[in-house]
Amino acid sequence: MHHTAIRTPTWVSRRRLLEQKISDLHKYSNLNHLKQIQAQILKSNLHEDPYIAPKLISAYSLCHQMSLAVNVFNLVLYPNVLLYNTLIRAYTQNSLYTQAFSTFFQMQRNCVFPDNFTYPFLLKACSGQFAFKQVQMIHTHIEKFGFSMDIFVPNALIDNYSKCGKLGVDAAKKLFDVMTERDVVSWNSMISGLVKAGELNEARRLFDEMPQRDTVSWNTVLDGYVKAGEMNAAFELFEKMPERNVVSWSTMVSGYSKAGDMEMARFFFDKMPFKNLVPWTIMISGYAEKGLANEALSLFDQMEKIGLKPDNGTFISILSASAEAGLLGLGKRVHLSIQKSRLRHSTQVCNSLVDMYAKCGSLDKAMGVFDGMVERDVVSWNSMLHGLAMHGHGEQALGLFSRMRREGVRPDGVTFIGVFCACTHVGLVNDGRNYFSTMEKDYGIVPQVEHYGCMIDLLGRVGYLKEAFELVKSMPMEPNAIIWGTLLGACRMHNDVELAEVAINQLIQLNPSDANNYTVLSNIYASIGQWDNFAKVRLQMKGTSTPKKAGASSIEVDNEVHEFTVADRTHPHSSRIYKMIDRLGYHLKQVGYVPRACY
DNA sequence: CTAGGGTTAG
Structure with missing residues (x-):
């Protein structure tokens, strides 16, 4: 060897050094470090390098710094398909599906054609995130370019289609029918779509027709029975399954929990041969939803004791159940655990905390979490x-x-x-x-219809009933039951019998089987002495059924939730509670409160 | 492709 070794030119070594640094980027996810490297890249004029720019975008994406990632993208004068793919993937990783979608169209406007990687990034990562029209547009593009692709693309299309409602499932069916080659995933995706659309019989028919079934196929149909609340059928299928995995067991636990049968849910939960975070989450949230704070708390402790680290799904799910049931104690306990975990700055988790504290009436705490959020x-x-x-x-x-x-x-x-x-x-x-x-x-x-609902409520409450009714008539969409119900509430408040009659008749038209509406209407007629109309409605009522469960209020005292309905005398301290209510009512009247008139 | 998951008027 010659004693003077051949020296690598400086720019090559610098490039190699940078490449090495960039390859290591995902290990650090340190933003300052990243910015430093980007500065070096800019200095070396390497930002247009087709190898380096995508790496930098991916690194920023991993740090959830999408605006910086987009900056890198925008620096490149002529982005190629690799760069577009990277940006699309970065958007999907950060749950920015709309942006991913528009990037897809932007690349085509710029005459960069999608390759075999573009569609998987777009379809797989965004599965269930696109609206029907968007999937349809992607589908049209795929057909236009006529790619000869493997079965993955049509499968992903079926999956995406079948997650956007009835229309989507029909489109999925069409695609499924014309596919010349189908694998087990094609069948499973199609069956899953049918289950989601509530077409359980059709799903079962396809399941029986399949050339071969894997555990996913069984689980999908099992979930169909669970979603329909048919736990007996689910149990039967569960026993017939040739193989059960953690998903099969979790589906059963979830089904019993949703059906309100926590004992059966617990039975399956305890019998599971292997548990991951999901069944723990289902079980704890199930207890929480039913107001069983102590059971939820003890299970949560147990989960942490055996060394399972809750993920954001666990936190969000339990917090949402706590919020729903008003379990401040459980919510606080989960908050403590979040503060100790690496998810304490997760936007999604903090959002759930804010919602939980707010719904439990602890607005200071909600504001505290909100103000402390990094993003x-x-x-x-x-x-x-x-x-x-x-x-x-x-x-x-x-x-x-x-x-x-x-x-x-x-x-x-x-x-x-x-x-x-x-x-x-x-x-x-x-x-x-x-x-x-x-x-x-x-x-x-x-x-949207919801906003009209709010406005009608706002106008109606202060007594602008005419204006509220005009707004209902001016709506560009069909008023739904909630709109008429809101208007009816306002009429009740302000004793407008005529408009109340209009509203209730609309409600009956929308939902003829709801006996409640007939009761309200007959009470209206009774209150204004139209006894012939009163009798007519009562007669109509006889043909209907299903009295609804009364609305209930609940309060948490010492980790126990007490539920109350109208004229409820089931609570052990019922007489003391009513005494208190009477006293409160007396005081309220003293200061001038007038109870609202009811029909 | 299958099990848990954030905000939404009355």
Whole structure:
């Protein structure tokens, strides 16, 4: 060997060094480190390098820094298919499906053609995220380019189609029927779509027709029975299965829990040969939903004791159940566990915490979590806004809305529901009307039936019944039962019998089998002395059935939830409770409260 | 492809 070794030119070594650093990026996910490297890349003029730019985008994507990732992308003058694929994948990794979708079309506008990787990134990672029309557009493009692809693409299309409602399932069926070659995944995806659409019989027919079935096929049909609440049929199928995995067992646990049979759920849970986080989550959330805080708490402790680390799904699921049932104690316990975990800064988890605290009435704690968040998305703002509005802090809620706009967060349709809810609670009719008229003009949000509902409630409550009714008539969509119900509520408040009759008749038309509506209508006729109409309605009523379960309120005392319905005397301290209510009623009347008139 | 999962008027 010569004593003077051949030196690598500096730019090559620098490039190699950078490449090495970039390859190691995923190990650190350290943002400062990343920015340093990007600066070096820019200095070396390597940002257009078809190998380096995608690596950098992926690294930023892993750090959830999509705006920085997009910056890298925008620096490249002529992005190629690899770069587009990387960006699409980065978007899907960060749950930004709309952006992934538009990037897909942007690449075609720029005459960069999708390759065999583009569709898998788009379809697989976004499975269940696209609306029917979007899947249809992707489908059209695939057919236009006429790729000769493996079975993966049609399978992914069926999967995506079958996750967007009835229309989607029909499209999936069509595609499934024309496929010349099908594997077990094609069948399973199709069956899963039918199960989701509630077409259980059709799903079962296909299942029986399959040339061969794997455990997924069995699990899918099992889930179909569970979703239909047919636990006996589910049990029968479960016993027939040639092989059961953790999903099969979890499906059974979930089914019994949803059916309210926690003993059977626990029986299956205890019998499972292997448990991952999912059955633990199902079981704990199941207990929580039913208000069984102690059972939920002890199981949560047990899960942590055996060394299982809850993931964000576990946290979110249990928190949502705690919020629903008002279990502040359980929620606090979960919060403690979150603070100790590496998920303490997860936006999704914090959003659930905000919602839980707000729904449990602990607004200070909700605000504390909200203020401590490193990154807030629109859901965070919506949760906090709605929490404030729900508990009567209308002004604070509207204040939060202006803060949201100041910080440059784009409100969405849900935000406005919170805003209207706040206006309703403070009685700010003019503000509500203003927000309603500007939401489309200034924010590009087309009012949906829900927004009309809020406005009708707002107008109706303060007695602007005519205006509320005009708004109902002006709706671009068919008013649903909730709209008429809201209007009816307003009529009740302000004793407008005529309009109440209109509303209730609409309700009966929409849902002729609901006996409740006939009762209300007959009471209206009774109250104005139209006894012939009263008799007519009572006669109509006889043909209907299904009295609904009475609405219930609940309160948590010492980790135990007590539920109450109208005229409930089942509680052991019932007489003391009613004595207290009477005293409260007396005091309320003293200060001028007039109970609302009821039909 | 199958089991748990964040905000939504009355």
